[in-house]
Amino acid sequence: MTDKRIKHSIPDVRWPTEAEAAASLWFSPTHVGRLPVEQRTWVPAMVPWRATEDGFVTPEVLDWYARFAEGRPGVLVVEATGIRDIASGPLLRIGDDRFIPGLRQLVETVRERSDGHTRLFIQILDFLTVRRRPEPATFFARYLGISARLRERLARALADERWLIAAEPDVRARLAGAERPLVETVLDERELESLDYGYRERVWDTHWPWIRDLPRVLPALFAEAARRARDAGFDGVELHYAHAYTMASFLSRLNDRADDYGGSRENRVRLPREALAAVRQRVGHDYVVGIRYLGDDVVAGGSRIDDATFYGVEFAAAGADYLSVSKGGRFEDARQPKIGEAVYPYTGVSGYECMPTVLGDERGPFGRNVPLAAAIRHAVREAGHRTPIVTSGGIHSFEQAEGILRRGEADFVAAARQTLADPDWFRKIRLGLGHDVRRCQFTNYCEGLDQRHKQVTCKLWDREVAPGEDGIRMAADGKRRLGPPAWRPPAAS
Ligand SMILES: Cc1cc2nc3c(=O)[nH]c(=O)nc-3n(C[C@H](O)[C@H](O)[C@H](O)COP(=O)(O)O)c2cc1C
Ligand code: SF4
Numbered sequence: 001m002t003d004k005r006i007k008h009s010i011p012d013v014r015w016p017t018e019a020e021a022a023a024s025l026w027f028s029p030t031h032v033g034r035l036p037v038e039q040r041t042w043v044p045a046m047v048p049w050r051a052t053e054d055g056f057v058t059p060e061v062l063d064w065y066a067r068f069a070e071g072r073p074g075v076l077v078v079e080a081t082g083i084r085d086i087a088s089g090p091l092l093r094i095g096d097d098r099f100i101p102g103l104r105q106l107v108e109t110v111r112e113r114s115d116g117h118t119r120l121f122i123q124i125l126d127f128l129t130v131r132r133r134p135e136p137a138t139f140f141a142r143y144l145g146i147s148a149r150l151r152e153r154l155a156r157a158l159a160d161e162r163w164l165i166a167a168e169p170d171v172r173a174r175l176a177g178a179e180r181p182l183v184e185t186v187l188d189e190r191e192l193e194s195l196d197y198g199y200r201e202r203v204w205d206t207h208w209p210w211i212r213d214l215p216r217v218l219p220a221l222f223a224e225a226a227r228r229a230r231d232a233g234f235d236g237v238e239l240h241y242a243h244a245y246t247m248a249s250f251l252s253r254l255n256d257r258a259d260d261y262g263g264s265r266e267n268r269v270r271l272p273r274e275a276l277a278a279v280r281q282r283v284g285h286d287y288v289v290g291i292r293y294l295g296d297d298v299v300a301g302g303s304r305i306d307d308a309t310f311y312g313v314e315f316a317a318a319g320a321d322y323l324s325v326s327k328g329g330r331f332e333d334a335r336q337p338k339i340g341e342a343v344y345p346y347t348g349v350s351g352y353e354c355m356p357t358v359l360g361d362e363r364g365p366f367g368r369n370v371p372l373a374a375a376i377r378h379a380v381r382e383a384g385h386r387t388p389i390v391t392s393g394g395i396h397s398f399e400q401a402e403g404i405l406r407r408g409e410a411d412f413v414a415a416a417r418q419t420l421a422d423p424d425w426f427r428k429i430r431l432g433l434g435h436d437v438r439r440c441q442f443t444n445y446c447e448g449l450d451q452r453h454k455q456v457t458c459k460l461w462d463r464e465v466a467p468g469e470d471g472i473r474m475a476a477d478g479k480r481r482l483g484p485p486a487w488r489p490p491a492a493s
Helices: 018-022 059-070 097-113 136-143 148-158 168-176 180-186 189-196 214-232 246-251 270-283 305-317 349-354 370-382 398-406 417-421 425-430 445-451
Strands: 030-032 035-037 041-043 075-082 119-125 236-241 288-294 322-326 389-391 412-414
Touching: 018 425, 059 075, 059 097, 097 119, 097 214, 119 214, 119 288, 136 168, 136 189, 148 168, 148 180, 168 180, 180 189, 214 236, 214 246, 214 270, 236 246, 236 270, 246 270, 246 288, 270 288, 270 305, 288 305, 305 322, 305 370, 322 370, 322 412, 370 389, 398 412, 417 425
Parallel strands: 041 075, 041 412, 075 119, 119 236, 236 288, 288 322, 322 389, 389 412
Antiparallel strands: 030 035
16 A cells, blocks of 8 residues: 555445356355355454453354355355453353353354354464553563673663663663663663564564464364364364464565574465374364464555465365465554553554554455455365465455356455354345345544453444343443344345
C-alpha cells in the first residue's frame, strides 16, 4: 500500500440464481487430500476471544462456530489455538489432553449445525513472548538489565567514570530521570524497543536457550497438538505458519539465525518442514494437514513472493494437503501501543495488507492478495503437485470468487469478515437469495475489538435486538449481542 487516501465503496454485484449457483465452481465439490469437500467456499481462522482465561472451549465459542456452521461453508477453520500448555489469556489451547473434551464438543456442534455439510479444521500455533509496553518508571526500576556495556555508554555520555561502578539503584534512578536524548544514547536498539513497545522475543534471539532450542521442541509440540485435533474429531489440522508468529518468523528473510535454521531459504524452511513431517508421522497419511503462510511479509527486509513460491513447492513436496495464502500481519511495522497495552501486529502497513479496509490505495481491498495465491499455485503446479491453494483477503461476492476459480488463480476462495458480517451468506447465495446477503463494509470495527482482545462481533448486527427476542447472549460489556440474529431459508431446503 502506498497511501491511504481513497475511500472505496462496496461494489454493486449481481447475485446468481439458484441454478447458476448450483452450476458454479465455487459451490462444486472437490477434495482436500483424500477428504471430500462439498464446496470450494471456506471460512479462514478468526480469533473471537471467547475461550476461558485458561484456554477452554466455552458456550460462547460453541455459539460462534455453530453460527458459521449454519451457513454450511465447504471448510471452516477454527481460530489460532495454542500448542503449548502455558497461560495465554482467552485464546483456545490444545497443549494438553485435558482440552480434548471441549474441542470434541466443538466438533460435534459444527457437525450437527451444518447438518454434516461442513468440514472442520483447526489452526494450531506457537508464538513467542510479547510483553505489554511498560510504565517507564517500572522499566527502569525492574526490567532494564544494567550491563557493563550500558554503564560504559552512560559514563561516556555523561563524561563521568563514576557510572562504571555506581550502585545499580543509582544507575536506574539516573536513567529514569533522564531526558530522552540521553536515554536514546545509552540504551541499545532492543532496550529502547522494550521501553517504547514492550519486550518482544525473536526467533533469532539465539542467546536465549529456549529460543535456540525451538527446532528441538517445536516439531513434537505441533505433532502432539495435531494428534489431539484428530482425537477430538476434527477433519484436519492447519499449521499456522503465517503472520507475526514463530513459524512465520522462521520463514522470514529477517531470520538470520546462524545455525541450520536461519539465513538461506533452505535453512529457513527447515523447521517448518520438520514440524510438518513430525505432524504427518503422528497423525498418519489419511489425515488432512494444511499450512497457512505468507505470500509476502510486506515489512522491510522480509520475505517476498519468490520466497513464498519456493516454500509452497517445498511444502507441497513434503505432503501438505493444502496451502492457505495470507499476507503481512507482522510486528515489525506495528504501531506503538499505549502504555499497558501490547503491540498488535495488524496496525502497520503489513497489517493493512492482511486485513485490508475500504480506506486505502487505488487498488482497494477487494481480492488484493489473489496474485500471491496465483503465483504460488502456478509454481506448485509447475513442480507437478496438485495441492489445493486457498486465497483470502477482501472477498465479498460470488462473481469475484467464481472468477478467481475460473481463471485458475486458486482452488478455494475464503472469506473471513464477509462471513462474520453474514454467516449465512454462502447458503443464501446457494439458494439464489444473494440479495439478502448482509454485506461487509470492510471498515474493521471487528478487528478493532480483536486488537483490544474484546469479544469480536460485527457492527452490522451486534446492536440489533428484535422486540421480544430473548435468550440472546451478550458480550461482557453488556452492550453487544455475540452472534447475529438467526436466519432460516424461506422454505425448507
Ligand atoms: C477478528 C479476526 C481474527 C482473525 N484471526 C485469525 C487467526 O486466528 N488466524 C489467522 O490465520 N488469521 C486470522 N485472521 C485473518 C483472517 O483469517 C483473514 O486472513 C483476513 O481477515 C483477510 O480476509 P477477509 O478480507 O476475508 O477478512 C483474523 C481476522 C479477523 C478479522
Ligand atoms: S465489523 Fe465491519 S469489517 Fe468487520 S465484519 Fe462487520 S462490517 Fe465487516
